[in-house]
Amino acid sequence: xxxxxxxxxxxxxxxxxxxxxxxxxxxxxxxxxxxxxxxxxxxxxxxxxxxxxxxxxxxxxxxxxxxxxxxxxxxxxxxxxxxxxxxxxxxxxxxxxxxxxxxxxxxxxxxxxxxxxxxxxxxxxxxxxxxxxxxxxxxxxxxxxxxxxxxxxxxxxxxxxxxxxxxxxxxxxxxxxxxxxxxxxxxxxxxxxxxxxxxxxxxxxxxxxxxxxxxxxxxxxxxxxxxxxxxxxxxxxxxxxxxxxxxxxxxxxxxxxxxxxxxxxxxxxxxxxxxxxxxxxxxxxxxxxxxxxxxxxxxxxxxxxxxxxxxxxxxxxxxxxxxxxxxxxxxxxxxxxxxxxxxxxxxxxxxxxxxxxxxxxxxxxxxxxxxxxxxxxxxxxxxxxxxxxxxxxxxxxxxxxxxxxxxxxxxxxxxxxxxxxxxxxxxxxxxxxxxxxxxxxxxxxxxxxxxxxxxxxxxxxxxxxxxxxxxxxxxxxxxxxxxxxxxxxxxxxxxxxxxxxxxxxxxxxxxxxxxxxxxxxxxxxxxxxxxxxxxxxxxxxxxxxxxxxxxxxxxxxxxxxxxxxxxxxxxxxxxxxxxxxxxxxxxxxxxxxxxxxxxxxxxxxxxxxxxxxxxxxxxxxxxxxxxxxxxxxxxxxxxxxxxxxxxxxxxxxxxxxxxxxxxxxxxxxxxxxxxxxxxxxxxxxxxxxxxxx
Ligand code: MOS
Numbered sequence: 001x002x003x004x005x006x007x008x009x010x011x012x013x014x015x016x017x018x019x020x021x022x023x024x025x026x027x028x029x030x031x032x033x034x035x036x037x038x039x040x041x042x043x044x045x046x047x048x049x050x051x052x053x054x055x056x057x058x059x060x061x062x063x064x065x066x067x068x069x070x071x072x073x074x075x076x077x078x079x080x081x082x083x084x085x086x087x088x089x090x091x092x093x094x095x096x097x098x099x100x101x102x103x104x105x106x107x108x109x110x111x112x113x114x115x116x117x118x119x120x121x122x123x124x125x126x127x128x129x130x131x132x133x134x135x136x137x138x139x140x141x142x143x144x145x146x147x148x149x150x151x152x153x154x155x156x157x158x159x160x161x162x163x164x165x166x167x168x169x170x171x172x173x174x175x176x177x178x179x180x181x182x183x184x185x186x187x188x189x190x191x192x193x194x195x196x197x198x199x200x201x202x203x204x205x206x207x208x209x210x211x212x213x214x215x216x217x218x219x220x221x222x223x224x225x226x227x228x229x230x231x232x233x234x235x236x237x238x239x240x241x242x243x244x245x246x247x248x249x250x251x252x253x254x255x256x257x258x259x260x261x262x263x264x265x266x267x268x269x270x271x272x273x274x275x276x277x278x279x280x281x282x283x284x285x286x287x288x289x290x291x292x293x294x295x296x297x298x299x300x301x302x303x304x305x306x307x308x309x310x311x312x313x314x315x316x317x318x319x320x321x322x323x324x325x326x327x328x329x330x331x332x333x334x335x336x337x338x339x340x341x342x343x344x345x346x347x348x349x350x351x352x353x354x355x356x357x358x359x360x361x362x363x364x365x366x367x368x369x370x371x372x373x374x375x376x377x378x379x380x381x382x383x384x385x386x387x388x389x390x391x392x393x394x395x396x397x398x399x400x401x402x403x404x405x406x407x408x409x410x411x412x413x414x415x416x417x418x419x420x421x422x423x424x425x426x427x428x429x430x431x432x433x434x435x436x437x438x439x440x441x442x443x444x445x446x447x448x449x450x451x452x453x454x455x456x457x458x459x460x461x462x463x464x465x466x467x468x469x470x471x472x473x474x475x476x477x478x479x480x481x482x483x484x485x486x487x488x489x490x491x492x493x494x495x496x497x498x499x500x501x502x503x504x505x506x507x508x509x510x511x512x513x514x515x516x517x518x519x520x521x522x523x524x525x526x527x528x529x530x531x532x533x534x535x536x537x538x539x540x541x542x543x544x545x546x547x548x549x550x551x552x553x554x555x556x557x558x559x560x561x562x563x564x565x566x567x568x569x570x571x572x573x574x575x576x577x578x579x580x581x582x583x584x585x586x587x588x589x590x591x592x593x594x595x596x597x598x599x600x601x602x603x604x605x606x607x608x609x610x611x612x613x614x615x616x617x618x619x620x621x622x623x624x625x626x627x628x629x630x631x632x633x634x635x636x637x638x639x640x641x642x643x644x645x646x647x648x649x650x651x652x653x654x655x656x657x658x659x660x661x662x663x664x665x666x667x668x669x670x671x672x673x674x675x676x677x678x679x680x681x682x683x684x685x686x687x688x689x690x691x692x693x
Contacts, residue, residue, distance in 0.1 A: 030251035038608035055101030151284035151315025155275025167601030174222025177252035195488025226332030259613035263331020302337030346659035383571035405670030415668025421546035421656035431484035454580025466506035492648030548660035559680030573647035585631035588653020
C-alpha cells in the first residue's frame with residue numbers, strides 16, 4: 001500500500017535529529033586532520049599553533065591518543081602509529097569548544113613527514129597484480145566451465161572489448177558523523193551508519209569493552225549508499241577524542257574528507273569476450289576484471305560475478321585480479337560488483353547485438369538461461385524476459401531502426417539503448433520483539449536502520465499486516481543498538497531480513513493471544529530470531545531482475561548529451577510500499593546516469609589523490625539532468641524467499657543503467673565510448689558535423 005514516510009514531517013520540518021544534532025552536556029567539537037603525503041611516516045607534529053587558538057582543547061594524534069585493540073580492522077586503527085598509507089588519511093583530531101575553533105586549529109597543525117615513493121594508478125600491466133583468495137562477499141575469484149578458449153575460437157561472431165570505469169565517490173547528503181560521550185566507562189554514540197548493531201560490536205572490540213558497554217543510536221541517516229555499511233572513522237575518532245578530553249565530542253567529516261577516507265568504488269578495467277552464432281546465441285563468455293585495493297586492507301570487488309549468472313553460454317570463464325596501491329581502501333557503493341560488472345557485460349551485449357544484426361532486446365531474450373548457467377540449478381524465480389518485454393512495450397521499442405547515427409531532431413542526434421539488470425535476493429538473520437498492550441496497541445522492536453529508504457515505514461506496514469490491525473495501533477522502534485540486534489541496511493537485504501523477523505514476532509504474538517482474549521496488564525512480548533530458519537533455507541539462485549530503456553540526444557556540434565527519457569521495469573518480488581519503492585528504483589537509475597555521464601574521480605598521480613573532491617568539481621547528476629524517468633514493476637510472487645516475499649530494491653536500479661545510457665549514446669552517434677564517463681570531449685572529434693549533414 002502506498003504510504004508516505006512515518007518520519008516525513010519530522011524530516012521536512014527539521015525536527016528529525018541526525019548524528020551530530022543530539023544534545024550533549026558540555027559538548028565539544030572535533031575536526032579531523034588529513035595527511036598531506038601519500039606514503040611515509042610522520043616525524044613530528046607541532047600542535048602549538050593550534051593549541052594557541054582560543055577554545056582549542058587538544059590536538060589528538062598517535063603520540064598520546066588512547067590505545068585501540070589492533071587486529072579488528074586496519075582501516076579503523078586510527079591515531080595509533082606514525083605511518084601514512086594514503087594521502088588524506090585522517091592522522092589527527094583537533095578538539096575545541098566550538099566548531100570554528102576546531103577548524104581553525106586543524107588548519108594550523110604543523111606536520112612533518114618522511115615521504116616515500118608511491119604507486120597509485122591502476123593499470124592492466126601493473127607488476128603488483130595478483131589473484132585474491134576470494135572476492136566480496138566470499139565468492140571464488142575465478143570460475144571456469146567448459147572450454148572458453150576453444151568455444152570462443154570456434155564462434156562465428158566474436159566481441160572482444162575492454163571497458164574502464166573510474167573511481168566513484170559516495171556522497172550522501174549527511175556526511176559520516178558521530179557524537180560520542182563516555183559515562184562511567186560506558187560509551188554512548190549517536191552515529192550515522194547503515195547498521196548500528198555491527199558498529200556497536202566493532203567499537204566495543206576496538207576499545208576493549210564488553211558489547212553491552214557500547215550503545216549506538218542511529219535514529220535518522222541522511223543516506224549511505226554502502227559507504228556507511230560498516231564502522232567508519234568518525235565514530236572511532238570521536239570516541240578517542242571524547243575519552244581524551246573527558247567531554248562529549250561531535251565530529252563530522254567535511255565534504256572533502258568523504259573523497260577517500262570513507263572508501264569509494266574502485267576503478268575497474270574489464271575485458272569482456274563474447275562468442276556467438278550468427279543469430280546471437282552465445283556459446284562462449286569470458287569476463288576478466290581488474291580492480292584495486294589498499295596496502296592496509298584487502299577489498300576485492302566482485303566485478304565479474306554478474307556475468308556468472310546473467311546470460312547463457314556453454315563455455316564460460318570469469319577472473320578477478322587486484323593491485324595493492326597507496327590509496328584509501330575501496331569500499332561498497334550501491335551494487336558493488338554488480339554495478340560496474342553489468343556496465344561491461346551489458347555494453348558487450350550491445351556490441352554483440354550490433355555485430356550479429358540482432359535487436360538488443362531480442363538478443364537478451366535469446367540468451368536467457370533456463371537454469372543458472374554456472375550452478376546448473378533452477379532460479380527461485382527469473383523474470384528478466386518479462387521485464388524486457390514490458391519495458392519494450394511501455395517504451396515504444398518496436399520498430400526501432402538499428403542503424404546508429406541516423407536519427408536527427410534538428411541539431412540533435414537521437415538514439416535509444418537497453419540493458420538488463422539483476423541483483424541477488426538475500427537475507428540475513430535478525431532478532432525482533434513484538435509486544436501487545438492491554439489497550440490494544442502493539443510495539444515492534446528491531447535494530448533496523450532507515451538510511452532514507454523508507455525502511456521504518458515498510459516495517460511498520462509489514463507489522464500491521466502481520467498483526468492484522470490498523471497501522472495506528474502499531475509503533476515500530478528501530479535505530480538503536482539497545483533493540484534486538486539486526487544486520488545492516490545493505491546488499492538490498494534490509495527489508496527482506498528485518499521483515500522476516502518482524503513477521504515471525506507478530507505471528508508469535510497472535511498465536512499467544514487467545515481468540516477474543518485479553519492481554520495481561522503487564523503486556524505480552526514475543527521475542528524471535530530468524531537465525532535457524534535462514535540457516536535451514538536450501539541454497540538456490542535467487543535474484544531480482546530488471547530492464548532499462550533510455551533515449552538520449554547528442555548535440556551534433558558540441559557533443560552535449562541529454563537524457564530525453566529513461567524507463568525501468570523490475571521484477572523484485574512483492575513491493576511493500578510503492579511510494580518509497582519507486583524512489584529506490586529511480587534513485588538507482590539516476591545514479592547510473594551519473595556514472596555514465598558525470599561522475600569521475602580524477603587522480604593526480606604526483607600526489608596520489610583525487611583533484612576533484614567537492615560538488616563543484618565532482619559532478620553528480622541532478623534533477624535537470626534527467627528529463628523524464630519512470631519505474632515500473634511486475635507482480636511477482638516468489639514463495640522461496642522470505643515471509644514477506646520481497647527481493648530487495650535498493651541496488652537493482654543502478655545495475656545496468658549506465659550501459660543503457662552508453663548504448664543509447666552509441667545508437668545516437670555511432671560512437672562507442674568504453675571508458676566512463678562519456679564526456680563530450682570523447683565524442684567531439686568523431687561526431688558528424690551539422691553542416692555536413
Ligand atoms: Mo549497499 S552498497 O550493499 O549498502
